[in-house]
Amino acid sequence: METLLEVKNLSVSYFTRRGEIKAVDGISFNIRRGEIFGIAGESGCGKSTIAMSILRLIRPPGRIVDGEIIFDGTNVLQMSQEELRNFRWKKVSMVFQGAMNSLNPVHRIGSQIAEAILIHDDVSRREALKRAEELLTLVGIERSRLKDYPHQLSGGMRQRAVIAMALALNPKLLIADEPTTALDVVVQRQVLDLLMDMQRRFDLSLIFISHDISTMAGLSDRIAIMYAGRLMELADTKELFSSPLHAYTRGLIKSLTGFVHKGRRLWSIPGSPPDLDADIPGCSFEPRCQERSDRCSSNTPGLMEVEPHHYVACNRVT
Ligand SMILES: Nc1ncnc2c1ncn2[C@@H]1O[C@H](COP(=O)(O)OP(=O)(O)OP(=O)(O)O)[C@@H](O)[C@H]1O
Ligand SMILES: [Mg+2]
Incomplete structure (x- = not known):
């Protein structure tokens, strides 16, 4: 399959009073045309930072310190403001983490979507409202x-409305950052089905971000596992679940299937991720790894x- 997006050796840091927080540390991956690509990892591992970097939305104290982001042959990091305006929403759009809770409370849903269309496209208000109506119908509202x-x-x-808004300008790539978190299980399923339906219908590439790999199991073609700002493993979904090579991936999978008998606690990987403001020598998962x-x-x-x-990035394997 043809490559749509290349992320090469991306490093992003937040420069805080505590020092430099290396939120994303030398990550590379490609997104193919029409694929669903999952990015999974615990809270704080840098998933949203990657998403924001692709749209060049990292703001101070954050900064992209190294790497390249190539979309359809063009380096996003070198785009002018004018080029960025044609890139965001039209080529790549995003369902931001928590977006369904940050809709403007004083504006009607239809006009919010129309407004988003008006900002990015040269159409009349009437046309924008009509398009908003079509989009809402499309997502089942x-x-x-x-x-x-x-x-x-x-x-x-x-959440459907937010997805409709993200699709308003017919992007080629949609990034959905934790689109099902905070929804109950039945509604989660419906939102996942909607995303899959939209992906097929518009031949979208989709980056699906979640801290929960179980939600991406039935959806993603490939999955990338992140830990403390680094990429630990990347494989086809089936392969990742049937033969995980990294101890961290195995831990994540075990913690899914670990809810056994009454009274027994859900298994989780002992320990917690490292502080990202300290330089981590060696493998960042080492302190928690059973196989170090x-x-x-x-x-x-x-x-x-x-x-x-x-x-895979593991000393035992490579
Ligand atoms: N504006 C900021 N200032 C300082 N540090 C930040 C800022 N934004 C993110 N970070 C830090 O960067 C790291 C990565 O954050 P990020 O939000 O990308 O993680 P995430 O994987 O999306 O987490 P979650 O699953 O909780 O959404 C974290 O350690 C976080 O504390
Ligand atoms: Mg996040």
């Missing part, structure tokens, strides 16, 4: 709700292709 305010819609409906060896505390493993299309 009845026409009669067009004049509702956000608080009149359920969480699932608000002596060199893990000093040698930082790079991401290597150890099976065709199966990449």
Whole structure:
């Protein structure tokens, strides 16, 4: 499959009073045309920072310190403001983390979507409203709700509306950052089905971000596992679940299937991720790893292709 987006050796830091926080530390991956690509990892591992970097929305104290982001042959990091205006929403759009809770409470849902269209496209207000109506119907919201305010819609409906808004300018790539967190299980399923439906219908590439790999199991073609700002493993979804190579990936999978008998606690990986403001020598997962060896505390493993299309960063494997 053809490559749509290349992220090469991306490093992003936040420069705070505590020092430099290396939120994303030398990450590389490609997104193919029409694929669903999952990015998973615990809270704080840098998932949203990657998403914001792709749209060049990192603001101080954050800064992209190294790397390249190539979309359809063009380096996003070198785009002018004018080029960025044609890139955001039209080529790549995003369902921001928590967006369904940050809709403007005083504007009706239809006009909020129309407003977003008007900012990015040269159409009349009437056309924008008509398009908003079509989009809401497309994501399963009845026409009669067009004049509702956000608080009149359920969480699932608000998330649908936010997805509709992100699709308004026919992007080629949609980034959905934790689109199902905070929704109950049934509604989660509906939102996932909607995303899959939209992806197929518009032949979108989709980056699906979640801290929960179980939500991406049935959806993603490939999954990237992040830990403390680094990429630990990347493989086809089936392969990742059937033969995970990184101890961290195995831990994540085990913590999904670990809810066994009454009274027994859900299994989770012992320990917690490291502080990102300290330089981490060696593998960042080493302190929590059941399979560590002596060199893990000093040698930082790079991401290597150890099976065709199966990449891992682990001293034990490479
Ligand atoms: N504006 C900021 N200033 C300082 N540090 C930040 C800022 N934004 C993010 N960080 C830090 O960067 C790291 C990565 O954050 P990021 O939001 O990308 O993680 P995430 O994987 O999306 O987490 P979550 O699952 O909680 O959404 C974290 O340690 C976070 O504290
Ligand atoms: Mg996030």
